[in-house]
Amino acid sequence: MTNAKILVVDDEPQIRRVMKTSLTAQGYIIMDAKSGEEALEVLRREHFDLVLLDMNMPGMNGLETCEQIRRGSEIAIIMLTVRNQEADKIAALDAGADDYVTKPFSMPELMARIRSSLRRVPLSLESGVSTISFDGIEINLATRHVSVQGTDIRFTPKEFELLYYLASNPNIAIPHGKLLQAIWGPDYGREVVYLHVFVNQIRKKIEPNPAKPRYILSEPRVGYRFCLPAKSGL
Amino acid sequence: MPMRPHPFIARLVYSLSAMAVVAAVTYLDFRVLGVNSATAALLYLLVVLAFAAKAGIEASVTASVASVFCYNFFFLPPVGTLNIADPENWVALLAFLITAVTASHLSAQARKQAEEASAGRREMSKLYEFSRALMLGNSETKLGGQIAQQIAAVFNAPSVSFYALNEDMTYHAGPVEPLVSSHSSSEVSVILRVVAKGGNAPQLPAKFCAVSLGGRPIGSLGIAGVQFSDTALSAVCQLAAIAMERARVQEAVNRTESARHNERLKSTLLDALAHEFKTPLTSIKAAVSTVISQRSHDAMENELLTIVEEEADRLTELVTESIKIARIGAGHIQLHKQHTAVKALIVSALAKLQNACDGRPILVSVPEDLPEVEIDPELIELVLRQLIGNALKYSPASAAIQVSAEQQGEWLTVHVADEGPGIPESEQVSVFEKFYRGQAGRHRIAGTGMGLTIAREIVQAHGGEIGLESVAGKGARFSFTLPKVAPTGDAAR
Numbered sequence: 001m002t003n004a005k006i007l008v009v010d011d012e013p014q015i016r017r018v019m020k021t022s023l024t025a026q027g028y029i030i031m032d033a034k035s036g037e038e039a040l041e042v043l044r045r046e047h048f049d050l051v052l053l054d055m056n057m058p059g060m061n062g063l064e065t066c067e068q069i070r071r072g073s074e075i076a077i078i079m080l081t082v083r084n085q086e087a088d089k090i091a092a093l094d095a096g097a098d099d100y101v102t103k104p105f106s107m108p109e110l111m112a113r114i115r116s117s118l119r120r121v122p123l124s125l126e127s128g129v130s131t132i133s134f135d136g137i138e139i140n141l142a143t144r145h146v147s148v149q150g151t152d153i154r155f156t157p158k159e160f161e162l163l164y165y166l167a168s169n170p171n172i173a174i175p176h177g178k179l180l181q182a183i184w185g186p187d188y189g190r191e192v193v194y195l196h197v198f199v200n201q202i203r204k205k206i207e208p209n210p211a212k213p214r215y216i217l218s219e220p221r222v223g224y225r226f227c228l229p230a231k232s233g234l
Numbered sequence: 235m236p237m238r239p240h241p242f243i244a245r246l247v248y249s250l251s252a253m254a255v256v257a258a259v260t261y262l263d264f265r266v267l268g269v270n271s272a273t274a275a276l277l278y279l280l281v282v283l284a285f286a287a288k289a290g291i292e293a294s295v296t297a298s299v300a301s302v303f304c305y306n307f308f309f310l311p312p313v314g315t316l317n318i319a320d321p322e323n324w325v326a327l328l329a330f331l332i333t334a335v336t337a338s339h340l341s342a343q344a345r346k347q348a349e350e351a352s353a354g355r356r357e358m359s360k361l362y363e364f365s366r367a368l369m370l371g372n373s374e375t376k377l378g379g380q381i382a383q384q385i386a387a388v389f390n391a392p393s394v395s396f397y398a399l400n401e402d403m404t405y406h407a408g409p410v411e412p413l414v415s416s417h418s419s420s421e422v423s424v425i426l427r428v429v430a431k432g433g434n435a436p437q438l439p440a441k442f443c444a445v446s447l448g449g450r451p452i453g454s455l456g457i458a459g460v461q462f463s464d465t466a467l468s469a470v471c472q473l474a475a476i477a478m479e480r481a482r483v484q485e486a487v488n489r490t491e492s493a494r495h496n497e498r499l500k501s502t503l504l505d506a507l508a509h510e511f512k513t514p515l516t517s518i519k520a521a522v523s524t525v526i527s528q529r530s531h532d533a534m535e536n537e538l539l540t541i542v543e544e545e546a547d548r549l550t551e552l553v554t555e556s557i558k559i560a561r562i563g564a565g566h567i568q569l570h571k572q573h574t575a576v577k578a579l580i581v582s583a584l585a586k587l588q589n590a591c592d593g594r595p596i597l598v599s600v601p602e603d604l605p606e607v608e609i610d611p612e613l614i615e616l617v618l619r620q621l622i623g624n625a626l627k628y629s630p631a632s633a634a635i636q637v638s639a640e641q642q643g644e645w646l647t648v649h650v651a652d653e654g655p656g657i658p659e660s661e662q663v664s665v666f667e668k669f670y671r672g673q674a675g676r677h678r679i680a681g682t683g684m685g686l687t688i689a690r691e692i693v694q695a696h697g698g699e700i701g702l703e704s705v706a707g708k709g710a711r712f713s714f715t716l717p718k719v720a721p722t723g724d725a726a727r
Contacts, residue, residue, distance in 0.1 A: 012513050012516075012517075014513070014514065014517040015513065015516055015517055015520070017517075018517045018520045018521045018524075019520065021521075021524070022520060022521070022524035025524065025528070056505075056509055082508050082509050082512040082513070082516075083505070083508070084554075085568070085570070086570050103512050103513070103515075103516040104512060104515045104516040104518070104519035104520070104546065104550050105516070105519065105520065106519060106520070106523035106543075107520050107523040107524040107527055108523060108527050109523075110520070111527075
């Protein structure tokens with residue numbers, strides 16, 4: 001997807017400059033915004049495939065901007081930040097980001113992250129089924145939509161892919177590394193925190209009681225297991 | 235305030251006045267008006283009641299006795315003698331005496347009760363004034379001083395001493411000092427300290443009272459030269475205790491708030507610093523890594539670009555590490571614990587010190603079955619790098635360094651030993667102190683004196699201990715312990 005359109009949001013002009021130059025050289029179409037407010041404005045006007053969003057900006061910070069974008073869009077979002085602490089990663093993913101890159105980063109690393117975020121997992125090839133339904137929950141691969149008791153629930157692409165992957169491999173424990181590689185790509189495997197955050201978000205959307213999950217169960221130190229009810233439409 | 239006469243003098247004056255008034259009434263009745271004995275008895279009774287109401291029991295009893303004498307002498311026949319001829323008159327005189335004394339007693343009692351009620355009201359009003367003064371107290375004077383001053387001012391006490399247990403300090407107020415003339419100020423302080431801790435004060439012309447709240451001693455109070463009911467004194471002590479406790483709690487809150495504020499400020503500054511350094515490094519790294527990835531340059535260009543990238547990485551690491559050290563030095567340690575194999579950490583630390591090792595023999599000895607520990611791997615690796623780095627710096631260039639780990643009961647112990655000159659016994663504790671640099675190397679070897687302090691902070695934050703053994707001339711061995719991990723479930727995640 002080398003013609004993908006990317007919005008770079010950073011208050012530092014030099015960073016916008018180097019990103020624009022480097023990413024354009026890779027074949028991406030780049031626009032930039034120097035604040036969260038400006039980014040929201042640009043996103044209202046134009047369609048983008050991905051947003052590279054700096055976390056630490058004056059005015060509306062990256063987290064707020066990310067939450068605002070997520071309210072109306074499923075666009076891929078990668079957060080960029082100088083802080084490398086787990087709490088920051090969780091905050092970024094909780095706000096709706098698909099990925100998180102710590103500054104300074106090498107361009108090949110960022111490219112890999114961008115490719116991963118733009119990549120759509122070929123789910124139909126993995127499972128061979130287009131719709132999974134159980135207990136009033138329907139996961140539709142063709143439309144990439146999930147409905148719970150007849151109500152459409154908004155899922156980001158990564159959330160959808162993770163749910164679909166888990167649901168189409170039911171009742172077996174899938175290791176963290178395998179899940180990460182399946183959904184984010186081959187460069188991933190140690191980012192277990194991503195799974196914790198995304199699984200929590202999915203649980204909030206489909207589980208009757210997210211604190212006592214019925215469908216997505218944790219396998220301590222191993223991974224996750226999707227518990228598919230016996231009478232299901234897989 | 236007008237001077238009040240001594241109570242005995244006042245009673246004497248009232249009693250003499252009573253006799254004078256009885257004499258005057260007798261003269262009036264006998265000489266001027268020439269009234270009969272019944273009228274005279276009533277007039278005498280009036281005098282007795284007037285003195286009972288205004289001057290107290292002594293004056294009214296004096297008036298009663300004087301009236302009985304005058305009544306008998308001037309009005310009961312035979313007049314002009316103290317003899318009584320008619321037995322009926324004995325009854326009249328006795329009835330008069332009983333009536334006069336009883337009325338005196340009742341009237342005086344009512345007067346005393348009124349006086350007590352009035353004194354109670356005055357005390358209440360003063361206690362209110364005292365509590366208000368404490369509430370509005372100024373922040374420039376110490377509270378103990380304010381308490382003493384306010385008691386002296388509000389209760390007109392010439393001498394007040396207040397001892398604050400938490401400060402071990404005695405505050406005095408009032409013009410008369412010390413509290414009791416027979417004892418020096420420091421002796422009074424000793425008495426107050428004893429009273430504050432629940433002991434008894436010796437018999438002295440002053441009142442002492444312990445100040446405590448909920449059984450917890452707070453201080454003590456000594457007052458001299460003023461009448462104080464026990465109830466009022468106990469109320470004053472209670473108010474003082476509440477004020478002291480309130481001040482203590484407020485101070486604790488202020489201290490916590492100020493520490494939190496400082497911490498926030500430091501944290502914000504460090505974040506800003508990290509951001510300022512890392513932003514240009516991000517541009518450099520992104521730019522140079524893009525150019526390298528293009529693969530369109532010759533070997534020399536490639537080499538130079540790689541140097542730029544490596545140095546940018548090194549600078550990033552230095553910045554990250556410096557800020558991490560600054561955070562730990564400022565008391566901010568956040569542990570991000572995970573199950574970690576110590577051997578992997580040693581290998582990683584040595585890899586990062588590869589340049590500094592410069593081919594030095596490093597012997598690593600870690601048993602294969604050493605259990606994993608739940609630690610912050612980045613921080614413990616920092617401790618290892620610090621200890622190994624020190625061993626490299628302070629031992630001869632060819633001397634070997636040994637890094638080992640072993641299990642000792644519930645603990646894992648890691649040792650880093652060198653064959654350097656060792657650390658004198660006198661310095662073995664100081665080397666862990668902030669900014670301390672060993673005598674032998676401080677001018678020869680670069681360092682900040684923070685490394686071992688930070689290592690100790692990190693190890694202690696994990697619940698372990700760090701120490702060293704050294705014999706002069708035979709090297710030093712630093713060891714730190716880490717608690718062995720207990721297996722725990724992770725079902726919530």
